[in-house]
Amino acid sequence: MSEPDAPVRPIAAGLARYAGLAGAVLLAAAGWLGGARPDTPPRATPAAIWQAPYGPLALGCWLVGTLLLVGAWWSLRWGAPSTRWAYLTAGLWALPLLVAPPVGSRDVYSYACQGWTWTQGLSPYRVGVAGAGCPWTGSVSPIWRDTPAPYGPFFVLLAGLAVLAGGGLLGTVVLLRLVAVAGVLLVAFCLPGLARAAGVPARRAAWLVLACPLVGTHLVAGAHNDAFALGLVLLGLLVLVRRPGTAGALVAAGVLLGLAVAVKALAAVVLPFAALAAVPGRHTWRALLRDGGRLAGAVLGTLLVASLATGLGLGWVAGLGHSGDSQQWTSPPTALGLVVDYAGELAGSRPSAVPVTRAVALVLLAVVVVALWWRAWTRLLRGDDTPPGDRPSPVGTALLGAGLALAATVLLSPVFHPWYATWPLTLLAVAAVPLAREVWFVAPCALASVLTLPDGTNLARFTKAPGAVLMSVLVLVLAVVGVRAGLRRRAAR
Template sequence: MTAPGAALSRYAGLVGAVLLAVAGYLGGALPDAPLGVTPASIWRAPDGPATLTCWLIGTVLLVGAWWSLRDGAPSTRWAYVTAGLWALPLLVAPSLGSRDVYSYACQGWTYAHGVDPYAVGAAAAGCPWLDTVAPIWRDTPAPYGPVFVLLAALAVSLGGGLTGTIVALRVIAVAGLLLAALCLPALARAAGVPAGGEPGVPAGWAAGVPARRAVWLALAGPLIGVHLVAGAHNDAVMLGLLLCGLLVAIRRPGWPPALLLAGALLGLAVTVKASAVVVVPFAALAAVRGRHTVRALLRDGGWLAGGLLGAVLVTSAASGLGLGWVGGLTHSGDSEQWTSPPTAVGFVIDYVGALVDRDPHAVPAVRAVALLLLAGVLVVLWWRTWQTLRRLHEVAGPATTAPRVALHGAALALVATVVLSPVFHPWYATWPLALLAITAARTTWFVVPVAAVAFLALPDGTNLARFTKAPGALAMTALLLIVLARALRRRPQTPTPTPTPTPGDDHPG
């Protein structure tokens, strides 16, 4: 895009971010905002029309500006500056898109006052801010790892009251994003190869993607500012630690101290949010120096696994909570919404059963099948990545594309986790986004869903999926069938080459 066009996108996105912040002050997830509202009741509120108008226009502007530069910002620096500019209004806005930050605050308060947050919910613990927590989560134990519970307790200690705690939690989330931002250019460089390419590897594909595209897609997206900055979701911390651990493993493969550190960082990511664990087997592949043999994998992957296990055990023991957090993970599926494909399929089966006077209660069964399918998909993805790395070594010797292959496998593992999990919230789409931004040759297939889910939540945390259950479930099931049919008809293809960057581009490598 030309300089004037890029400038237009920058300021259109800034206007959008400002409108979203205004919508937050008018009707965001404020502590005293009414709970259990509907879109219609929001509209009837005194500031309802202004709230929804600002929210809709702001989201359209932010999504449109991000989409217009999906092939890359003018430069990496330009992308950083613009992403930061868009984040500023949202940094000082009330919580947007969900009320999870209040659950974090109560979980931190619970631990800080000597109660096990994995044994009781916020209500039983006596959290003084209980009225701010969404009703569905008031009696639910914490579903997060001990590192995040410790961070939440630190936020409570530093913040004192509720407002100070929310500010501290937002600072922690922004710190996670800054860590991710520091790692992105280096990961983009590691995922490319020198200009000469590699024997036996398609030149365009081996070249990797420009850092300016990776930074833009990963940091300027509409979900980042609304959900990770304003919403202060702990996914930001998980992503920062995850990318940092991957970078260390890729930078110094085969060196035990570096692999121990990489494993420890990945372990910390897992003890913030357990979904990070699906990346670990691919990180082990990235950690191998030289030829990818079983012996090399056991040697180098073993060091990484040791660092991860050590981090998990040390943080679990240091918190005094042990491994009780593992049991808390079972409550993350208490919410049922059609935005999770397995849940949508379960809804449709129940609707069909109702037509013949049956009540199959299919949602739990379909979710269980989806988790088994996820396990199989992850194994297949890992095996294909392993075989690709072995073939690269046979054709090209010590393949410098190995980091990209491993990172792309990790990205697809996160995609599978998001698609097949029992629950989906809009900010879950940020999990694979950064790795796809670094490794995917084509962008449309993942940029379109990210743009679409930006419209799912209202500023006060109301999820529109709650009010579109039947049509949403039918539409999601139909989409799954279409995707499955196309996948079955599609023949295996060679990876699509990435367009060669133009001269003067800040291409990595």
Template sequence: MTEPGSPSDARARSARYAGLAGAALLTVAAWLGGAMPAVPPVGPGAMPYGPAALGCWLLGTALMVGAWWSLRHGAPSARWAYRTAGLWLLPLLAAPPLASRDVYSYACQGWAYAAGHDPYTVGVAAAGCPWVDSVAPIWRDTPAPYGPLFLLLAALAATLGGGLLGTLALLRSLALAGVLLAACCLPGLARACGVPIRRAVWLGLASPLVGVHLVAGAHNDAVMLGLLLLGLLVLVRLPGRPRAPLAVGQSGALLVAGVLLGLAVAVKATAVVVLPFAALTAVRGRHTVGALLRDGGLLSGGAAIALVVASVLSGLGLGWVGGLARSGDSQQWTSPPTAVGFVVDYLGELVGREAGAVPVARAVGLVLLAVLLVALWWRAWATLRGRDDVRPAAAARTALVAAGVALAATVALAPVFHPWYATWPLLVLAVSTTRTTWFTLPCAVAAFLTLPDGTSLARYTKAPGAIAMTALLLVLAVLAARALRRPPEPGPTWRRPG
């Protein structure tokens, strides 16, 4: 059954089958030139069956992106969106690892841990992983940057898999489970924020980034996002709030939500960015400092418990924090701070200065990120503080939009960007914000940035890409400055009851 304002049947049908054709072409591209075992990335010129693989990849990506984009304002219904997204996943489930070799790193890190090595101090090559030839060369000697929970899951997959193919199948099953968990959370979160469910489901599940990178690529971001969204769902459905299904008390629910968010951090550290904004969602009643300390404290306690338990069970402690520093070994212009560093180095070469601006630009980016995260949180807090006339949907939307923007800022200002990183803000913003183009357009562009074997196109467009990215940043800075000089628009009038 279609809903008011939904696209026509013909348009929806065209999008459904165009996307399915695209997914089938991407599966063909994966078999012709995907991330096969023991075949390192070779680039577009030397890819096996190069022209055919590249043609299927480009056409398939264009079809999926176009179909997703055409319905960005909402599918005919939530049920239709679920069915279509699931239909698109079917061919991709039959593909070998696609658009990235990270799943081989997961397999070797799990094998190394199961064999008694510490993946936070020993690279997979030194550990003697039998599948190391399938790992991208840049990551063979680096420590694992993932949390202890994911290492436990990867070790379980390597132990039960009985070999590389079995391990890959189990790791993809974990990723699929994460996507399914996120899919189950989307309607409840969208409803709590007053966002159309049919649009939230479509944006969050039908994006090519989800099918290609989270499922076919088996990235652990899928597990992180599933746990993250479930934790947020528990928060927006706290006992005492409308449609709350939880049988436990309010304090117990906060602890449960905190544990889920802590487990998300124990998969991938990026989830920690959401915790301060989740604390705003956790507040019951008026947003006061006391309520924030009480409810946010319970939430933080649950997250800390999850991290401690995962660290103790793994026996590896917090060694993964050190591994995060090596995740920036790759330098690509797709990271805006890195692009600015490249351009500064290019200009420096013209006057005879040695290159060295990239680390400085990345450090500046991280400082800007820290400032921006604090500003985002403070703005959300100022919007909610002391008000007893803010409806639950408005309060949830305020906190979750801020969390989504915080994730988007993390993606934009981090030292490294990979296309699947765009799924972090995508799924949170899909359920919370009303304006979509500003975050869906970058996701559409990101879908074209890799090749089926995991080669990043940024490697072959370093100078022009860095210059274009820097120019884009300058344009955005000018537009932002103009927007700040405009007089503020009148905001909504909050009336106290009675």
């Protein structure tokens, strides 16, 4: 393996480019052969896709395509030959997936039905898509047919406009995919500026984010609204970086970040760290309250306008609780609760530990996010008293804190889906993370890429017991390693 700072050999880069392209073509083929098409209802078990017409061929294309795409991305994780090369390669990989049916998830049909519900004068926060009478309910995964929408009012508005302009399910899905692609393009536009501000090579950040298999498979082909929310978050952060402290930039960034939250609530985790990036010059509490207050005011104002303009109010906040209706071992707190429940059943009792472990994890998450913010703030305060050459980058510090907070949120949330990993990946890729530590957020994305099948079947739903045990063991091992490392650092002081 070459050294991290060594130039990438043209032969290796060429092999990676065309191996990834072959993988993307195979994934698109799997989508046409056995993807989450609207004319194929959700399948109850993973075996059902094998028994479907062209099932073995679809699964073969999916497996080989995923391995090729993940391998090509992983081989250049230290950085592409150039930023331009990374953009061209990522775009080349996205082309086959752009014209493929939805793959890896059926969520886009939930979006369409929620938008349809809103166009009928009903609130998707009060009634499920089946109860609303959506004509496309058969394409929605059964678990989400009777649950309220967990997305913000701005996204419901976008979904409703897609329904009105699409003229049917196919047109609606196409428009929703274009919204997701617009989000990916926003991310691509913002990456170089944020990376330069944080002192990170743009070629590395662009490759890690845009060429990630989760982006092509789930954000582009799957048309997940995470793409648009992420694009708005990065654009808001870029505005703050380009013109820190100015009233216009604070308002514009607040509007963009507010719209991101009004698409997906996960974006709210970034807000406290965005306030750090908003402070120019010396970091004082007065400056933080002044600039952070303006930013927060714009965010809250945007959320209020979006809620009132759509007539949906704040009902979407209550809908967030239903995102955890599905119990999967990919969420560490859920896995721990499942193991306790399995152990209780062996002992003849039913402890129902999952709600308890999830609640404890949410409390722990709040503590972790506050601690990460405080750590970033105190680092900036100490940096103000050091020589200019030794001062930490405010942008890099804020991005690193936001990325770690998103990673904690994804890990400690009641449910985890593979595309959730794109959030911490994007922020950490533009933060000043040492190369040796990138494996901690790159490897999980590679593993998450193999958790779904082309028709939207989530393998975690059908491997609960073994998956929960393995995840629990992993959590305990990492906890022990972390405690021992902390004790060694304390002893070294």
